[in-house]
Amino acid sequence: MLATTLKPLPIEASRIRLAVRSLQPQLVAWRRNLHQRPELAFNETLTSAFIVQKLTEWGIEYQAEVAGTGVVATIQGGRPGQVFAIRADMDALPIQEANEVPYKSQHEGKMHACGHDGHVAIALGAAYYLSQRAEQLPGIIKFIFQPAEEGPGGAKPMIEAGALKNPDVDAIIGLHLWNNMPLGSIGVRSGALMAAVELFDLTIQGKGGHGALPHQTVDSIVVASQIVTALQTIVARNVDPVKSAVVTVASFHAGKANNVIADSAHLTGTIRYFDPTFTDFFETRFHQIVGGICQAHGATYHLDYHKLYPPVINDEAIANLVRSVAEDVLETPLGVVPECQTMGGEDMSFFLQEVPGCYFFLGSANVDKGLAYPHHHPRFDFDETALGMGVEMFIRCVERFFNIEL
Template identity: 35%
Template sequence: MINHISKDILAEMVHLRRHLHQYPELSGQEHQTLAFIRSQLEQLSIPFTTYENGGICATIGKGDSAIGIRADIDALSIEEKTGLPYASQNIGVMHACGHDIHTAVLLGLARLLKKEEATLPAMVKLFFQPAEETVGGAKVMVEGGCMEGPQVERVLALHVDPTLPVGTASFLPGKMNAAVIELDIAIHGKSCHGAHPEMGVDAIAAAAQIISALQLIPSRFTAPTEPVVITIGKIQGGTGRNIVAGEVHLQGTVRVLDKKTGDQVKHLIRQTVQGTAAALGAEAEVALTDDYPALINHAVISLQMAELARELMGKENVVMMDAPSMGADDFAYFTQAAPGCYFNIGTAAPGTAPQSLHSEHFAPDEGCMQVGLALLHAGVQAYMETKK
């Protein structure tokens, strides 16, 4: 059972989490949060290095190999409506994705492992990573060398999940989260009087055809068994009701579960947009920018983590997910550099209405931190067993 974790550490995690929750900071602006983490590490006499984006790698133990555990630390531009006594003090900013929980659990793990430091046959690196929600702070840390010296051989991370009850965890070996490709399209037509469309080239009419044609890619050009999402989330164009628009700009997001499908879909998008625009006499420019890569869980490590969870929590509290999410997480940069497992811990309090992440009402049951800490600690111990 998970009761082996001392009451002191549990109380400390709640205390740390409530402080972090009260002072959330947006991605790339986590100055106070990082200073708070550094001061906690200093109090525990845990050495750390920092990266270009302020990200922190704390190290416990010695050795020529390491396991890395990641917590993301950023918050969202949401006005909190939970009414909790420790609600956000920073107007318009809220820890609505549970990164306060992730950070507090990692600080709890730091405390726990520091006590065991002398017995550890390899190093533990604790990654406190900024800017998960926006620009991929993980990439900066990985490119900055956090996976080397000593080499990180395995990575772990958890995320809160309000759709699961507190006291449960879920795992998925293999494809876990989608890769993101940003899509920008500019359609150039020719503006003219709305009563005489034959005099111009209607960029809005072209945009309408392009948006519809893009949806044929997932339904007609890629295998139905391979998930592809193409969402146009923003459209801008036109100047007045009686003027044929000369210019339309579209912005969207593309989600796929592997690079091969991503490359295929990028080619199909270019072909579809250019061909459709040309058929209507318009011209189009397409920009496709790779964002977060797909997050692929290592099968053996994920199955091992699920087994450890069954031992700790009982098999009725461990869920094996049957499908990946088309959402993304930049922990994928860590799993590109070393095999690893990203798993979810339930946060729904018994008898409460279902909640969602990124909601102004998101209020996770803090009992989830005990589960998170126990699982990460067991994951570290399992890695250390391979080093003895």
Template identity: 40%
Template structure:
């Protein structure tokens, strides 16, 4: 493999690697691991990088792996990230390589991401003399809980050598294999989490005047909560506030001492993010005063919005068009889903691509027990990301 014709070299090497990558993906699919438990997956990644002659560090962010490819000339450092963790879902695909672990499944395609980046590693290692700079290959744990990127950053993944730009990707079942989608600017939402405990006083259901009812307080608060979005946030600024869990009480005729609710806040800009948190605190104070309750709020800002940098994105899109053609690269809409790749783009300019993985005749969605992405997306991802790295490190 030579760099005289990089497009042909990338295409031919990817075609050679594709059967091996699909086989490896199926092995990883059989053995899914949850956030910060990706020990076997990390071991596979480390072994593959060693086989390719790529030096790597393990245990970065607990179970992350970082490989480094040095280019032939001085230049910037490009970080390319793939996530590795699975989900607590019982697989129902019936595939011969279905999960062998009860209650665990790669239902978001992170097994595909892992082998795609291993394919990129193999291609770019061979093309290293043509690179002006270096590639930092980041195999990240715990994306599903939005904690893996912060953990790796805390462990110094952005340092030694310092990272100048970053590139991320996700398989995209709403697009066919060979299609690539992008979003300009903010493409995925910030994600915050809140836990609230309402403290009242227990009592008999027949004598509510002798109790202080935390259920009534929680119900009032939940109803008011949505006014933060409908009446306090600019309608042109997306925001979603969701209460996803309520727990409290033991039997029907006892007013409980306390009730707990948990939820998430998704926003696209800092003003909306601040307004929701401050508004929530104000509403809680009102419920406390009005219903004689006491509340405890734990509010955690998990990840910022994922923002694509036009300077990086434009060069990545030029590479994508060279691989799949002009018509197959299309602009899509932002999502209120969240991605901890945003923690990298908050620090350095970056771009995040959606790589079509929809299988013919299927209508798959992510995080579904019957999720079956088309494995043809692996080769498209390898070619596109490898070509993008060359474009960024010319």
């Protein structure tokens, strides 16, 4: 399968690919081991122990229990130089797996439904390869195995715990296996790749009463319904049409009986955008719109507005480095998807706020094998050929960053 999606390389440049092919069975075994033992945010103890076991076997220095369950590994090069980091998230989701495969989740109600098991396997594969050639490195490689990407977010706690320090990281990359693109493709762009994630939890407090006597009430459902409609005007009338943003009301709960006007209504949802200048804008408009409508109807409100992750903004120089590697490695027409974007969010954004870097998508879907279910679906799975591709991408990005051959 690798040969059908990767470019043939000159003999002198094919050594990495041959080494990765020989490593492929191990990559699959590691990924499946992790897939069977998924763990939720900040509880990735088995996952961390597995990572530490492999690092110890290979003689790679590491620090465990970073921000709880995180692991930071360091490969010292043969001579001093810059510090290049590779990040992999490792948490699973609270989903019951519906796949009937030998490596099905053994943890009830938990599943690697987003590919993080693959991310860990890919980073371990790159760490193994690079550790065998440490003397050739004119610098240092850091591997950051991060908990809790699915929420509440492990990147920021790891940064606060010093994951990017001692030695200080000069550049960072990471990848996401991506079932929205076919195997053998890579999505990379400079600038905004993924959106900011903001969440709201809104309660409208009215005055309940009899359904036949509405004049005695403040109908929370009527007030909340107007708010749902009005919130859509934020994007439609306050955001420049050439920019992208989304306001989604995802749940609306009110009332229990058909002859009772509900005294309160509860709305939840999410806001997404790419432009960092919107950081405070949506929260401000929420209060203005909700407050105005509530005042007009004699209702009150409580808004819990949470800025979860900022947008993922790739550095132009590092994105160009990743793109150039992908163009050298991948066959066309699959190849590189240059303007790939999604309103999905990722806390890789916090790392990219601290140091120049690039996050990119590695196509992992294979429709012919039935491996094309979307992320967070109970039947999510991916073509494991992508594991070797990810390892090769990481290694070649290291080569190009340091301008060496490994």
